[in-house]
Amino acid sequence: MKHLMEQMKVCTSRMALAALDIFPGNQYYFERINPRFPMCIDMGYRRDTEDEEELTEPCSWEPSACSNGSLLVLGASGSGKTETLKKVGRAVIHHPIPLLIIDFHGDIVFPGQTSFLLSSGFDSCIGVNPLELPSLNHRLIGLRDQWLGVTAMLKRACPHLSQNQLAIITFAIGQAFRNAGIEEAFPWTWSNQAPRLVDVLDVLRKWGEDGFDCFSAASIRGCYNAVTSVFGHPVFNRFVGLDLNRLQNACTRIDLSHVDESIRFLVAETLLRLVFAKLRGLGPIPVNPASDKERYRLMILIDEAKILTCGKGDPDSRDRILNVLITEGRKFGIGLILASQMVDHFGQDVLSNVASLLVMKPMDAREAKRNAATVQVPYEDLLALRGRGEGYFKTGGNPRAVKLQVTMG
Numbered sequence: 563m564k565h566l567m568e569q570m571k572v573c574t575s576r577m578a579l580a581a582l583d584i585f586p587g588n589q590y591y592f593e594r595i596n597p598r599f600p601m602c603i604d605m606g607y608r609r610d611t612e613d614e615e616e617l618t619e620p621c622s623w624e625p626s627a628c629s630n631g632s633l634l635v636l637g638a639s640g641s642g643k644t645e646t647l648k649k650v651g652r653a654v655i656h657h658p659i660p661l662l663i664i665d666f667h668g669d670i671v672f673p674g675q676t677s678f679l680l681s682s683g684f685d686s687c688i689g690v691n692p693l694e695l696p697s698l699n700h701r702l703i704g705l706r707d708q709w710l711g712v713t714a715m716l717k718r719a720c721p722h723l724s725q726n727q728l729a730i731i732t733f734a735i736g737q738a739f740r741n742a743g744i745e746e747a748f749p750w751t752w753s754n755q756a757p758r759l760v761d762v763l764d765v766l767r768k769w770g771e772d773g774f775d776c777f778s779a780a781s782i783r784g785c786y787n788a789v790t791s792v793f794g795h796p797v798f799n800r801f802v803g804l805d806l807n808r809l810q811n812a813c814t815r816i817d818l819s820h821v822d823e824s825i826r827f828l829v830a831e832t833l834l835r836l837v838f839a840k841l842r843g844l845g846p847i848p849v850n851p852a853s854d855k856e857r858y859r860l861m862i863l864i865d866e867a868k869i870l871t872c873g874k875g876d877p878d879s880r881d882r883i884l885n886v887l888i889t890e891g892r893k894f895g896i897g898l899i900l901a902s903q904m905v906d907h908f909g910q911d912v913l914s915n916v917a918s919l920l921v922m923k924p925m926d927a928r929e930a931k932r933n934a935a936t937v938q939v940p941y942e943d944l945l946a947l948r949g950r951g952e953g954y955f956k957t958g959g960n961p962r963a964v965k966l967q968v969t970m971g
């Protein structure tokens with residue numbers, strides 16, 4: 563009864579806000595609505611009977627009833643993953659929890675979003691600067707960690723770089739920071755405007771001409787070429803970056819569908835590293851959150867997540883951003899909603915930590931066998947799924963998978 567009264571109060575305030583043109587996704591909506599009951603996302607209906615046409619009980623996802631707010635959707639192309647993610651995304655912002663959508667294919671579109679295009683085209687005005695220092699808590703996290711993130715990405719993108727060359731690039735990043743008036747030894751300078759990667763390239767160009775320490779000019783030129791090939795793209799070098807402060811009061815969609823495939827994963831990874839650093843800088847969420855709003859500072863939705871995990875390098879590596887987000891994100895208020903075709907697209911960290919799983923129609927017996935073990939359903943049952951939103955759903959509150967028909971809308 564108390565729960566019902568609470569819901570009615572929220573409905574009334576939603577109706578009042580709608581009369582003022584304040585809808586889910588709108589900043590004021592996020593600020594004004596603070597429901598005290600847990601987020602309960604309607605997924606569709608259970609389809610447990612033999613009768614194909616009979617839809618039985620409603621089925622929902624309650625992130626706070628699980629060990630963490632993560633959901634993984636697996637299924638072949640056309641099985642209904644994107645539609646499911648759109649449905650979940652709409653419910654998340656309606657609740658309202660802020661949502662960040664990494665849209666690799668440009669098809670996660672629904673009302674209430676603010677979209678930002680990241681591409682080399684002139685409709686794209688903002689960028690992501692891997693050298694930005696978003697952490698508010700410099701007492702705990704210093705400059706060095708930010709640099710390590712950049713060199714780790716470079717190492718993965720250019721595996722031929724030698725240890726010497728990685729050292730040169732680290733020195734060059736340090737020099738670019740010093741040129742921008744930021745000294746590692748003087749923390750009060752860390753809040754100055756961070757340099758961009760073009761500034762690092764300027765340092766390398768100069769060292770290539772004048773020489774630097776005992777390093778050969780050829781080695782420095784190799785570094786210059788590597789940094790240019792990976793981070794020379796305009797999205798990494800714009801003056802205006804995405805406003806990370808805004809993310810916590812909005813539904814933000816980052817459209818990456820027009821960035822060249824070769825660097826798409828790096829743009830997404832850079833952005834997610836900045837977001838993680840920002841939320842980590844806010845410190846951990848309370849041990850006993852009073853509401854889901856306290857529990858989830860930001861939900862992150864990524865369709866076709868294999869672009870991020872299969873980019874280059876080992877998907878199991880501890881420094882891969884999805885592994886970082888799934889293992890450490892909960893503490894800092896991050897929920898994850900991911901989709902891809904197969905379990906093989908994810909590292910072990912993701913598979914063992916994800917609290918809720920929806921497995922939809924696989925492409926073939928091989929895919930069915932791979933996905934079946936994760937959801938603990940015989941692979942023949944997965945093969946028999948009809949597609950169009952049908953799947954097996956296993957969630958923290960109910961660890962045995964139930965057959966589910968996701969409803970559209």
Ligand SMILES: Nc1ncnc2c1ncn2[C@@H]1O[C@H](COP(=O)(O)OP(=O)(O)O)[C@@H](O)[C@H]1O
Pocket residue numbers: 637638639640641642643644645646950951952967968969970
């Ligand atoms: N829950 C659903 N109910 C009915 N039809 C659906 C449902 N989900 C998806 N479909 C149909 O299947 C098509 C493919 O869905 P989509 O979500 O794009 O698949 P995927 O992302 O797995 O490739 C949609 O265009 C839609 O026609």
Ligand SMILES: [Mg+2]
Pocket residue numbers: 640643644865
């Ligand atoms: Mg899709």
